Amino acid sequence: MKQINIFTGEPEEDEPFGTDSPINQLSIKTQNEKLYRFLKSGNIVNTFIAQRKWGITRFSARIHELKKKKKVKLFDRFVTRDGTKFKEFSMKPFPPKK
Numbered sequence: 001m002k003q004i005n006i007f008t009g010e011p012e013e014d015e016p017f018g019t020d021s022p023i024n025q026l027s028i029k030t031q032n033e034k035l036y037r038f039l040k041s042g043n044i045v046n047t048f049i050a051q052r053k054w055g056i057t058r059f060s061a062r063i064h065e066l067k068k069k070k071k072v073k074l075f076d077r078f079v080t081r082d083g084t085k086f087k088e089f090s091m092k093p094f095p096p097k098k
Helices: 025-040 047-054 059-069
Strands: 075-081 084-090
Touching: 025 047, 025 059, 047 059, 047 084
Parallel strands: none
Antiparallel strands: 075 084
């Protein structure tokens, strides 16, 4: 039975949230699914949240797979906290800076 792509509604040839990585394919697929659901719920995510909640150490790779392979529209912004600059991602636009 073919899976339906949640973004296009079309049948998929391969598994949704799959990865090109030759190792840890199930773990990466699960990380992508959790990350997608978290963002879809209206949350903001960054590398520190991803590490703490799901043990994701290659956060930028997971974001890349969502954006490029699954065509998820993500908004991003740079944030600086305690002298550390990093990006946050959301499926909703961020409010403009004041």
